[in-house]
Amino acid sequence: MKRVIALLMENQPGALSRVVGLFSQRGYNIETLVVAPTTDPTLSRLTMSTEGDEKVVEQITKQLNKLIDVVMISDLSDSQHIEKELMLMKFTEEHFPKETFEESSIVSNSDGVINVQVVGTSLELDELITTLDSSKPIEIVRSGVLGISSNKDILSIEN
Amino acid sequence: MDNAKKSGAEALIHSLHLEGVELMFGYPGGAALHIYDAIFNQNYVDHILVRHEQGAVHAADGYARSTGKPGVALVTSGPGATNAITGLATAYMDSTPIVVISGQVKSGLIGTDSFQETDMIGVSRPIVKHSFLVQKAEEIPEIIKKAFHIATTGRPGPVVIDIPKDFTDPDYKFDYSYPEEIKMRSYNPPIKGDPKRISEAADLIESAKRPVIYSGGGVIQNDASAELTELAKLLNFPVTNTLMGLGAFPGSDPQFMGMLGMHGTYQANMAMHNADLIIAIGARFDDRITNDPKQFALGAKKIHIDVDAASVSKIIHADVPIVGSAKDCISSLIQELKSRDLTLNTEAISAWNKQVDDWREEHGLNHSLLEQGPKDGKILPQQVVQSLYKETEGQAFITSDVGQHQMFAAQYYHFDKPRQWINSGGLGTMGFGLPSAMGVQLAYPESTVACVTGEGSIQMCIQELSTCLQYGLPIKIINLNNAALGMVKQWQDMQYGGRHSSSTYENSLPDFIALAESYGHVGIKVSKFKDLEAAMKECISLKNKLVFLDVDVDPNEHVYPMLEAGNAMDYMWLAKDKKTW
Numbered sequence: 018m019k020r021v022i023a024l025l026m027e028n029q030p031g032a033l034s035r036v037v038g039l040f041s042q043r044g045y046n047i048e049t050l051v052v053a054p055t056t057d058p059t060l061s062r063l064t065m066s067t068e069g070d071e072k073v074v075e076q077i078t079k080q081l082n083k084l085i086d087v088v089m090i091s092d093l094s095d096s097q098h099i100e101k102e103l104m105l106m107k108f109t110e111e112h113f114p115k116e117t118f119e120e121s122s123i124v125s126n127s128d129g130v131i132n133v134q135v136v137g138t139s140l141e142l143d144e145l146i147t148t149l150d151s152s153k154p155i156e157i158v159r160s161g162v163l164g165i166s167s168n169k170d171i172l173s174i175e176n
Numbered sequence: 177m178d179n180a181k182k183s184g185a186e187a188l189i190h191s192l193h194l195e196g197v198e199l200m201f202g203y204p205g206g207a208a209l210h211i212y213d214a215i216f217n218q219n220y221v222d223h224i225l226v227r228h229e230q231g232a233v234h235a236a237d238g239y240a241r242s243t244g245k246p247g248v249a250l251v252t253s254g255p256g257a258t259n260a261i262t263g264l265a266t267a268y269m270d271s272t273p274i275v276v277i278s279g280q281v282k283s284g285l286i287g288t289d290s291f292q293e294t295d296m297i298g299v300s301r302p303i304v305k306h307s308f309l310v311q312k313a314e315e316i317p318e319i320i321k322k323a324f325h326i327a328t329t330g331r332p333g334p335v336v337i338d339i340p341k342d343f344t345d346p347d348y349k350f351d352y353s354y355p356e357e358i359k360m361r362s363y364n365p366p367i368k369g370d371p372k373r374i375s376e377a378a379d380l381i382e383s384a385k386r387p388v389i390y391s392g393g394g395v396i397q398n399d400a401s402a403e404l405t406e407l408a409k410l411l412n413f414p415v416t417n418t419l420m421g422l423g424a425f426p427g428s429d430p431q432f433m434g435m436l437g438m439h440g441t442y443q444a445n446m447a448m449h450n451a452d453l454i455i456a457i458g459a460r461f462d463d464r465i466t467n468d469p470k471q472f473a474l475g476a477k478k479i480h481i482d483v484d485a486a487s488v489s490k491i492i493h494a495d496v497p498i499v500g501s502a503k504d505c506i507s508s509l510i511q512e513l514k515s516r517d518l519t520l521n522t523e524a525i526s527a528w529n530k531q532v533d534d535w536r537e538e539h540g541l542n543h544s545l546l547e548q549g550p551k552d553g554k555i556l557p558q559q560v561v562q563s564l565y566k567e568t569e570g571q572a573f574i575t576s577d578v579g580q581h582q583m584f585a586a587q588y589y590h591f592d593k594p595r596q597w598i599n600s601g602g603l604g605t606m607g608f609g610l611p612s613a614m615g616v617q618l619a620y621p622e623s624t625v626a627c628v629t630g631e632g633s634i635q636m637c638i639q640e641l642s643t644c645l646q647y648g649l650p651i652k653i654i655n656l657n658n659a660a661l662g663m664v665k666q667w668q669d670m671q672y673g674g675r676h677s678s679s680t681y682e683n684s685l686p687d688f689i690a691l692a693e694s695y696g697h698v699g700i701k702v703s704k705f706k707d708l709e710a711a712m713k714e715c716i717s718l719k720n721k722l723v724f725l726d727v728d729v730d731p732n733e734h735v736y737p738m739l740e741a742g743n744a745m746d747y748m749w750l751a752k753d754k755k756t757w
């Protein structure tokens with residue numbers, strides 16, 4: 018089962034490598050991983066999606082919690098939440114499927130090359146890619162999953 | 177000197193002093209030389225010069241295990257740091273509190289492949305509880321404070337502090353003060369167990385008919401032996417200890433079933449397999465205990481007390497998980513039990529204890545082999561351990577290496593006190609025995625410290641004989657010399673048709689007596705059973721000398737019982753030609 022885990026960690030050199038290292042060390046799978054600083058400059062927020070049964074995910078969260086640099090952790094999949102991914106796609110002009118994209122999703126158009134951006138769930142993005150096979154983009158880049166709970170629960174050290 | 181300006185190196189040593197560090201083990205080199213100069217200029221912290229950095233870390237570890245206080249090692253960058261790795265992994269696997277300080281190349285050189293540069297933080301990452309790369313000299317006091325706090329609290333473990341050379345420069349001084357307390361928002365180890373869970377545990381205890389208390393290294397680390405013993409006595413439940421937990425419950429107490437697991441006693445393994453309640457405390461159901469986890473103690477409910485939430489239900493599902501310190505949780509459990517009108521299944525439990533005694537009678541270890549004389553003219557390794565036990569009256573600190581000798585020591589020396597038995601259980605590090613004994617002997621100069629080893633293991637850190645001479649450490653090295661990597665050979669006998677691939681030395685062993693003497697120590701050779709006890713007596717009586725007692729033991733002896741892999745805990749080999757299934 019796919020799980021989305023969000024965590025706050027100290028914004029310090031080495032913190033990220035501990036999180037990533039833990040996954041390879043313990044044989045867990047990371048499917049996507051997104052990290053960025055937060056409005057509190059001492060903290061980074063990391064979102065990862067991983068595949069695993071309940072027991073595996075429970076171990077992952079417990080092991081992550083043990084890392085000294087990890088401040089807070091939440092398994093977003095435990096409750097109602099929103100998952101979104103950003104995807105950028107590059108087409109040559111002659112293979113650009115105009116009908117598929119709205120004007121507003123075009124982010125650049127020059128030298129015969131068109132770049133578009135799409136935001137959606139991972140599934141929606143997967144589906145979009147499969148519908149495109151006749152007019153293949155020449156490059157695709159995806160951000161990985163970002164997640165946030167859709168209720169009042171927040172991941173913050175201030176409460 | 178307290179509030180004067182200090183260099184990073186001076187701040188480091190002074191901070192160690194304020195943490196209560198009296199001695200450290202180490203080996204100098206370029207990146208650590210500012211620190212070594214600061215050591216030279218003070219009298220607070222003694223430095224023990226080892227002969228190999230692995231020895232420094234094992235010695236710090238032995239010091240920590242025997243005292244409960246954190247051990248400290250200091251190494252230089254590059255090869256000094258990498259030589260410390262085995263010691264760190266050893267401490268990590270057994271959760272012992274040590275702090276390893278490594279010199280690093282100057283901060284400006286990091287990342288340039290400069291001379292003796294190794295990414296110590298990267299290399300050590302998976303085998304430390306935490307690590308720090310110092311970013312400026314002023315950080316040193318706070319980092320020391322945090323390092324000791326992390327190493328010694330919760331589930332203890334090794335912490336690395338990597339210090340670039342420029343941050344210990346004697347010409348750069350700053351206003352020094354040592355923090356009195358440290359708070360870390362991301363680190364709050366649990367102490368108290370959930371009262372609801374404690375009460376559930378008490379319910380299970382009251383209904384148990386075939387209970388077992390199974391305790392591990394966590395009880396020793398957390399100084400909870402008195403509480404464990406009180407609980408066991410209150411309930412009259414049989415007790416077994418893991419290899420790491422020996423001594424937590426008195427080894428010579430009739431309630432004690434001996435060690436469990438791979439080379440555990442018949443009665444301990446049978447009791448685990450047939451139990452209806454297992455109370456696991458400070459133990460982690462590792463593969464050397466459970467055998468096949470899918471077939472492990474299927475009829476038993478499990479109460480699991482551990483300070484590390486990640487250990488609970490990791491391998492074996494806990495019906496009642498209790499996360500907290502062993503000491504606190506056992507105390508609360510005792511309180512809870514006493515506050516009830518405790519109704520145990522007394523009859524069932526005495527029948528169960530009788531069953532354990534029958535198992536012990538049937539296939540238990542023979543603790544009077546020494547009285548039986550030689551076996552086919554040969555000395556049994558078990559007899560050497562029994563002789564050591566007798567001569568030291570069960571009071572010595574025993575360190576060990578890894579192999580058959582380690583298992584014989586664990587099985588035949590009855591440890592009545594915690595911290596008396598010191599071995600590398602988790603990583604299984606050959607070479608641990610002698611340097612760890614140095615740490616113990618320095619902590620307890622008046623006590624007998626014996627290292628039960630094999631001719632294979634002792635050669636992995638034999639260079640420390642020189643350290644022992646320099647600091648006058650009268651360790652007793654008891655070498656169970658079977659002229660082979662005995663444990664490897666045993667597996668080859670049992671699983672590889674007796675093909676002894678690279679497990680013997682073809683007459684290339686050194687003369688250990690001459691070797692010991694060349695380091696200024698005493699060597700005693702024993703080849704005949706009739707000389708064993710007198711030689712042991714002499715060895716132990718030479719209070720001020722390191723003695724290398726080299727005993728030729730039966731090279732064909734195997735360690736039994738031995739669990740048959742892939743099965744439940746009742747599948748045991750009991751002798752070369754006897755098994756339980």
Ligand SMILES: Cc1ncc(C[n+]2csc(CCOP(=O)(O)OP(=O)(O)O)c2C)c(N)n1
Nearest residue numbers: 579580581606630631632633660661662663
């Ligand atoms: C550093 C290291 N290398 C290899 C091993 C694998 N190993 C386990 S026991 C053993 C043999 C040990 O021989 P010895 O010290 O003579 O003990 P004996 O089993 O003969 O009593 C070996 C090679 C190990 N545990 N540690």
Ligand SMILES: [Mg+2]
Nearest residue numbers: 630631660662
């Ligand atoms: Mg041997």
